[in-house]
Amino acid sequence: MRQAHHPEVGEITLTGVMAALSDPIRVGLVRVLADGRERGWGELQAPVAKSTLSHHLRVLRDAGLTRTRQEGTRCFVVLRRHDLQDRFPGLLRAVLDAAEDDDIGHQVSVKDAPRPT
Amino acid sequence: MRQAHHPEVGEITLTGVMAALSDPIRVGLVRVLADGRERGWGELQAPVAKSTLSHHLRVLRDAGLTRTRQEGTRCFVVLRRHDLQDRFPGLLRAVLDAAEDDDIGHQVSVKDAPRPT
DNA sequence: TTCGATGTTCGTGAAACATCGAACAAGCTA
DNA sequence: TAGCTTGTTCGATGTTTCACGAACATCGAA
Numbered sequence: 001m002r003q004a005h006h007p008e009v010g011e012i013t014l015t016g017v018m019a020a021l022s023d024p025i026r027v028g029l030v031r032v033l034a035d036g037r038e039r040g041w042g043e044l045q046a047p048v049a050k051s052t053l054s055h056h057l058r059v060l061r062d063a064g065l066t067r068t069r070q071e072g073t074r075c076f077v078v079l080r081r082h083d084l085q086d087r088f089p090g091l092l093r094a095v096l097d098a099a100e101d102d103d104i105g106h107q108v109s110v111k112d113a114p115r116p117t
Numbered sequence: 118m119r120q121a122h123h124p125e126v127g128e129i130t131l132t133g134v135m136a137a138l139s140d141p142i143r144v145g146l147v148r149v150l151a152d153g154r155e156r157g158w159g160e161l162q163a164p165v166a167k168s169t170l171s172h173h174l175r176v177l178r179d180a181g182l183t184r185t186r187q188e189g190t191r192c193f194v195v196l197r198r199h200d201l202q203d204r205f206p207g208l209l210r211a212v213l214d215a216a217e218d219d220d221i222g223h224q225v226s227v228k229d230a231p232r233p234t
Numbered sequence: 235t236t237c238g239a240t241g242t243t244c245g246t247g248a249a250a251c252a253t254c255g256a257a258c259a260a261g262c263t264a
Numbered sequence: 265t266a267g268c269t270t271g272t273t274c275g276a277t278g279t280t281t282c283a284c285g286a287a288c289a290t291c292g293a294a
Binding site: 013014015018019021022023024027087088089090091093094095097098099102104 | 130131132133135139140141144204205207208211212214216219221
Protein backbone atom coordinates (compact mmCIF):
# COMPACT_ATOMS: atom_id res chain seq x y z
CA MET A 1 0.00 0.00 0.00
CA ARG A 2 2.59 2.50 -0.94
CA GLN A 3 1.98 6.04 -2.00
CA ALA A 4 0.27 6.17 -5.35
CA HIS A 5 1.35 8.41 -8.17
CA HIS A 6 -0.90 11.13 -9.46
CA PRO A 7 -0.11 12.96 -12.69
CA GLU A 8 0.03 16.74 -12.66
CA VAL A 9 -2.70 18.57 -14.48
CA GLY A 10 -0.36 19.23 -17.36
CA GLU A 11 0.59 15.61 -17.57
CA ILE A 12 -2.93 14.39 -18.19
CA THR A 13 -3.22 13.25 -21.78
CA LEU A 14 -6.27 13.11 -23.94
CA THR A 15 -5.62 9.63 -25.19
CA GLY A 16 -4.98 8.50 -21.64
CA VAL A 17 -8.33 9.83 -20.53
CA MET A 18 -10.07 8.31 -23.51
CA ALA A 19 -8.50 4.94 -22.86
CA ALA A 20 -9.49 5.10 -19.23
CA LEU A 21 -13.06 5.82 -20.20
CA SER A 22 -13.32 3.06 -22.74
CA ASP A 23 -14.38 0.57 -20.09
CA PRO A 24 -17.96 0.59 -18.80
CA ILE A 25 -16.95 -0.15 -15.23
CA ARG A 26 -14.62 2.81 -15.13
CA VAL A 27 -17.25 5.03 -16.68
CA GLY A 28 -19.57 3.82 -13.95
CA LEU A 29 -17.05 4.73 -11.31
CA VAL A 30 -16.68 8.19 -12.77
CA ARG A 31 -20.43 8.59 -12.81
CA VAL A 32 -20.68 7.59 -9.19
CA LEU A 33 -18.03 10.14 -8.33
CA ALA A 34 -19.49 12.81 -10.56
CA ASP A 35 -21.19 14.65 -7.72
CA GLY A 36 -17.78 15.58 -6.44
CA ARG A 37 -18.12 13.78 -3.16
CA GLU A 38 -15.27 11.76 -1.85
CA ARG A 39 -16.01 8.09 -1.54
CA GLY A 40 -14.46 5.31 0.41
CA TRP A 41 -13.24 2.31 -1.50
CA GLY A 42 -15.66 0.14 0.40
CA GLU A 43 -18.64 2.20 -0.63
CA LEU A 44 -18.07 1.38 -4.26
CA GLN A 45 -19.99 -1.58 -5.57
CA ALA A 46 -19.08 -3.18 -8.82
CA PRO A 47 -19.52 -6.71 -10.13
CA VAL A 48 -15.83 -7.55 -10.16
CA ALA A 49 -13.31 -9.05 -7.79
CA LYS A 50 -11.68 -6.60 -5.44
CA SER A 51 -8.34 -6.97 -7.18
CA THR A 52 -10.01 -6.02 -10.42
CA LEU A 53 -11.68 -3.03 -8.83
CA SER A 54 -8.33 -2.01 -7.45
CA HIS A 55 -6.95 -2.25 -10.96
CA HIS A 56 -9.67 -0.06 -12.43
CA LEU A 57 -9.23 2.55 -9.75
CA ARG A 58 -5.55 2.55 -10.46
CA VAL A 59 -6.14 3.11 -14.15
CA LEU A 60 -8.38 6.06 -13.38
CA ARG A 61 -5.81 7.45 -11.00
CA ASP A 62 -2.93 7.02 -13.43
CA ALA A 63 -4.93 8.69 -16.16
CA GLY A 64 -5.45 11.65 -13.88
CA LEU A 65 -9.20 11.28 -13.55
CA THR A 66 -9.29 10.67 -9.84
CA ARG A 67 -7.29 11.42 -6.77
CA THR A 68 -6.72 8.91 -4.04
CA ARG A 69 -6.12 9.68 -0.41
CA GLN A 70 -5.14 7.25 2.24
CA GLU A 71 -6.22 7.33 5.83
CA GLY A 72 -4.98 4.53 7.96
CA THR A 73 -5.89 1.40 6.16
CA ARG A 74 -8.73 3.02 4.25
CA CYS A 75 -8.64 4.70 0.87
CA PHE A 76 -10.78 7.51 -0.40
CA VAL A 77 -11.22 8.57 -3.95
CA VAL A 78 -12.49 11.74 -5.54
CA LEU A 79 -12.99 12.91 -9.09
CA ARG A 80 -10.58 15.63 -10.26
CA ARG A 81 -13.33 17.72 -11.77
CA HIS A 82 -11.55 21.04 -11.71
CA ASP A 83 -8.32 19.67 -13.09
CA LEU A 84 -10.19 18.00 -15.91
CA GLN A 85 -12.18 21.08 -16.69
CA ASP A 86 -8.96 23.10 -16.80
CA ARG A 87 -7.26 20.62 -19.02
CA PHE A 88 -10.06 19.56 -21.33
CA PRO A 89 -12.93 22.02 -21.01
CA GLY A 90 -16.31 20.47 -21.59
CA LEU A 91 -15.03 16.96 -22.04
CA LEU A 92 -16.11 15.53 -18.72
CA ARG A 93 -19.51 17.16 -19.00
CA ALA A 94 -20.07 15.70 -22.45
CA VAL A 95 -18.95 12.26 -21.37
CA LEU A 96 -21.10 12.26 -18.27
CA ASP A 97 -24.15 13.39 -20.20
CA ALA A 98 -23.59 10.70 -22.78
CA ALA A 99 -23.05 8.05 -20.14
CA GLU A 100 -26.19 9.18 -18.37
CA ASP A 101 -28.27 8.88 -21.50
CA ASP A 102 -27.17 5.35 -22.20
CA ASP A 103 -26.86 4.40 -18.57
CA ILE A 104 -23.38 3.20 -19.17
CA GLY A 105 -21.69 1.81 -16.12
CA HIS A 106 -24.95 1.16 -14.31
CA GLN A 107 -23.34 -1.90 -12.76
CA VAL A 108 -21.47 0.41 -10.47
CA SER A 109 -23.14 1.95 -7.48
CA VAL A 110 -22.56 3.28 -4.01
CA LYS A 111 -23.52 1.45 -0.88
CA ASP A 112 -26.38 2.95 1.11
CA ALA A 113 -27.47 4.74 -2.01
CA PRO A 114 -28.31 2.24 -4.71
CA ARG A 115 -28.50 3.92 -8.07
CA PRO A 116 -32.10 4.98 -8.45
CA THR A 117 -34.09 3.58 -11.35
CA MET B 118 -13.46 -5.17 -50.76
CA ARG B 119 -16.93 -5.94 -49.66
CA GLN B 120 -19.41 -3.51 -48.32
CA ALA B 121 -18.37 -2.25 -44.93
CA HIS B 122 -20.69 -2.12 -42.00
CA HIS B 123 -21.68 1.17 -40.47
CA PRO B 124 -23.51 1.31 -37.16
CA GLU B 125 -26.74 3.25 -36.97
CA VAL B 126 -26.71 6.42 -34.95
CA GLY B 127 -28.43 4.64 -32.13
CA GLU B 128 -25.90 1.86 -32.17
CA ILE B 129 -22.95 4.12 -31.56
CA THR B 130 -21.69 3.50 -28.06
CA LEU B 131 -19.82 5.86 -25.81
CA THR B 132 -17.21 3.33 -24.83
CA GLY B 133 -16.75 2.42 -28.45
CA VAL B 134 -16.08 6.01 -29.36
CA MET B 135 -13.75 6.45 -26.43
CA ALA B 136 -11.81 3.36 -27.36
CA ALA B 137 -11.54 4.50 -30.95
CA LEU B 138 -10.17 7.83 -29.81
CA SER B 139 -7.62 6.39 -27.45
CA ASP B 140 -5.07 6.07 -30.22
CA PRO B 141 -3.15 9.14 -31.41
CA ILE B 142 -3.24 8.12 -35.05
CA ARG B 143 -6.99 7.80 -35.01
CA VAL B 144 -7.33 11.13 -33.25
CA GLY B 145 -5.16 12.56 -35.98
CA LEU B 146 -7.42 11.10 -38.63
CA VAL B 147 -10.46 12.60 -36.96
CA ARG B 148 -8.73 15.94 -36.77
CA VAL B 149 -7.91 15.81 -40.45
CA LEU B 150 -11.53 15.04 -41.21
CA ALA B 151 -12.87 17.58 -38.75
CA ASP B 152 -13.60 20.17 -41.42
CA GLY B 153 -16.32 17.91 -42.72
CA ARG B 154 -14.76 17.40 -46.12
CA GLU B 155 -14.71 14.00 -47.64
CA ARG B 156 -11.23 12.64 -48.16
CA GLY B 157 -9.85 9.95 -50.34
CA TRP B 158 -7.95 7.14 -48.70
CA GLY B 159 -4.90 8.12 -50.67
CA GLU B 160 -4.91 11.66 -49.42
CA LEU B 161 -4.37 10.52 -45.87
CA GLN B 162 -0.81 10.45 -44.72
CA ALA B 163 0.18 8.59 -41.60
CA PRO B 164 3.42 6.95 -40.53
CA VAL B 165 2.10 3.40 -40.69
CA ALA B 166 1.85 0.66 -43.26
CA LYS B 167 -1.22 0.78 -45.44
CA SER B 168 -2.65 -2.33 -43.88
CA THR B 169 -2.35 -0.65 -40.51
CA LEU B 170 -4.00 2.49 -41.80
CA SER B 171 -6.78 0.34 -43.17
CA HIS B 172 -7.12 -1.16 -39.72
CA HIS B 173 -7.41 2.24 -38.03
CA LEU B 174 -9.95 3.44 -40.53
CA ARG B 175 -11.91 0.31 -39.92
CA VAL B 176 -11.90 0.90 -36.18
CA LEU B 177 -13.18 4.42 -36.71
CA ARG B 178 -15.85 3.16 -39.07
CA ASP B 179 -16.94 0.38 -36.75
CA ALA B 180 -17.16 2.79 -33.87
CA GLY B 181 -19.44 4.98 -35.93
CA LEU B 182 -17.11 7.95 -36.16
CA THR B 183 -16.70 7.92 -39.90
CA ARG B 184 -18.55 6.84 -42.97
CA THR B 185 -16.89 5.17 -45.90
CA ARG B 186 -18.06 5.35 -49.45
CA GLN B 187 -16.73 3.37 -52.30
CA GLU B 188 -16.38 4.59 -55.82
CA GLY B 189 -14.88 2.20 -58.23
CA THR B 190 -11.66 1.11 -56.63
CA ARG B 191 -11.32 4.22 -54.51
CA CYS B 192 -12.60 4.81 -51.02
CA PHE B 193 -13.69 8.04 -49.49
CA VAL B 194 -14.14 8.76 -45.86
CA VAL B 195 -16.03 11.45 -44.03
CA LEU B 196 -16.58 12.27 -40.38
CA ARG B 197 -20.11 11.67 -39.12
CA ARG B 198 -20.31 15.01 -37.40
CA HIS B 199 -24.06 15.33 -37.30
CA ASP B 200 -24.62 11.82 -36.10
CA LEU B 201 -22.09 12.29 -33.35
CA GLN B 202 -23.55 15.60 -32.32
CA ASP B 203 -26.98 14.00 -32.16
CA ARG B 204 -25.77 11.08 -30.18
CA PHE B 205 -23.25 12.70 -27.86
CA PRO B 206 -23.74 16.45 -27.93
CA GLY B 207 -20.57 18.40 -27.35
CA LEU B 208 -18.33 15.40 -27.18
CA LEU B 209 -16.65 15.74 -30.54
CA ARG B 210 -16.16 19.45 -30.04
CA ALA B 211 -14.49 18.89 -26.67
CA VAL B 212 -12.27 16.16 -28.01
CA LEU B 213 -11.20 18.16 -31.03
CA ASP B 214 -10.40 21.19 -28.92
CA ALA B 215 -8.37 19.09 -26.56
CA ALA B 216 -6.55 17.37 -29.38
CA GLU B 217 -5.84 20.71 -30.97
CA ASP B 218 -4.32 22.09 -27.80
CA ASP B 219 -1.95 19.19 -27.37
CA ASP B 220 -1.46 18.66 -31.08
CA ILE B 221 -2.37 15.03 -30.69
CA GLY B 222 -2.24 13.06 -33.88
CA HIS B 223 0.02 15.56 -35.63
CA GLN B 224 1.62 12.65 -37.45
CA VAL B 225 -1.43 12.48 -39.62
CA SER B 226 -1.93 14.88 -42.48
CA VAL B 227 -3.51 15.33 -45.85
CA LYS B 228 -1.59 15.28 -49.08
CA ASP B 229 -1.35 18.61 -50.90
CA ALA B 230 -2.08 20.33 -47.63
CA PRO B 231 0.62 19.47 -45.12
CA ARG B 232 -0.52 20.30 -41.63
CA PRO B 233 0.75 23.83 -41.01
CA THR B 234 3.20 24.42 -38.22
C1' DT C 235 -6.79 -9.80 -71.28
C1' DT C 236 -3.06 -8.05 -68.98
C1' DC C 237 -1.37 -4.53 -65.99
C1' DG C 238 -1.40 -1.08 -62.35
C1' DA C 239 -3.63 1.19 -58.58
C1' DT C 240 -6.22 0.75 -54.47
C1' DG C 241 -7.86 -1.30 -50.34
C1' DT C 242 -8.98 -5.55 -47.71
C1' DT C 243 -7.85 -9.69 -45.49
C1' DC C 244 -4.75 -13.11 -43.61
C1' DG C 245 -1.07 -14.84 -40.80
C1' DT C 246 1.78 -13.64 -37.39
C1' DG C 247 4.04 -11.62 -33.40
C1' DA C 248 4.45 -8.44 -29.54
C1' DA C 249 2.22 -5.84 -26.32
C1' DA C 250 -1.58 -4.43 -23.54
C1' DC C 251 -5.76 -5.42 -21.04
C1' DA C 252 -9.43 -7.59 -17.98
C1' DT C 253 -10.10 -10.85 -14.87
C1' DC C 254 -9.52 -13.94 -11.11
C1' DG C 255 -7.71 -16.06 -6.80
C1' DA C 256 -3.95 -16.24 -3.71
C1' DA C 257 -0.49 -14.19 -1.20
C1' DC C 258 1.10 -10.12 0.94
C1' DA C 259 1.53 -5.61 3.60
C1' DA C 260 -0.10 -2.22 6.73
C1' DG C 261 -2.70 -0.46 10.02
C1' DC C 262 -6.44 -1.02 13.70
C1' DT C 263 -8.26 -3.57 17.68
C1' DA C 264 -8.88 -6.93 21.06
C1' DT D 265 0.83 -10.33 20.13
C1' DA D 266 -2.79 -12.20 17.41
C1' DG D 267 -6.32 -11.40 14.45
C1' DC D 268 -9.23 -8.61 11.42
C1' DT D 269 -9.94 -5.31 7.79
C1' DT D 270 -8.50 -3.13 3.73
C1' DG D 271 -6.31 -2.64 -0.27
C1' DT D 272 -2.11 -3.89 -3.30
C1' DT D 273 0.61 -6.97 -5.87
C1' DC D 274 1.61 -11.32 -8.21
C1' DG D 275 1.01 -14.94 -11.46
C1' DA D 276 -1.91 -17.17 -14.73
C1' DT D 277 -5.11 -16.99 -18.40
C1' DG D 278 -7.65 -15.61 -22.26
C1' DT D 279 -8.88 -11.67 -25.20
C1' DT D 280 -8.00 -7.72 -27.76
C1' DT D 281 -5.08 -4.42 -30.07
C1' DC D 282 -1.37 -2.72 -33.07
C1' DA D 283 1.82 -3.56 -36.31
C1' DC D 284 3.88 -5.55 -40.43
C1' DG D 285 4.36 -7.91 -44.98
C1' DA D 286 2.25 -10.90 -48.21
C1' DA D 287 -1.48 -12.41 -50.70
C1' DC D 288 -5.85 -11.38 -52.61
C1' DA D 289 -9.88 -8.90 -54.83
C1' DT D 290 -11.64 -5.32 -57.60
C1' DC D 291 -11.80 -1.84 -60.88
C1' DG D 292 -10.15 1.09 -64.72
C1' DA D 293 -6.95 1.62 -68.36
C1' DA D 294 -3.83 0.11 -71.94
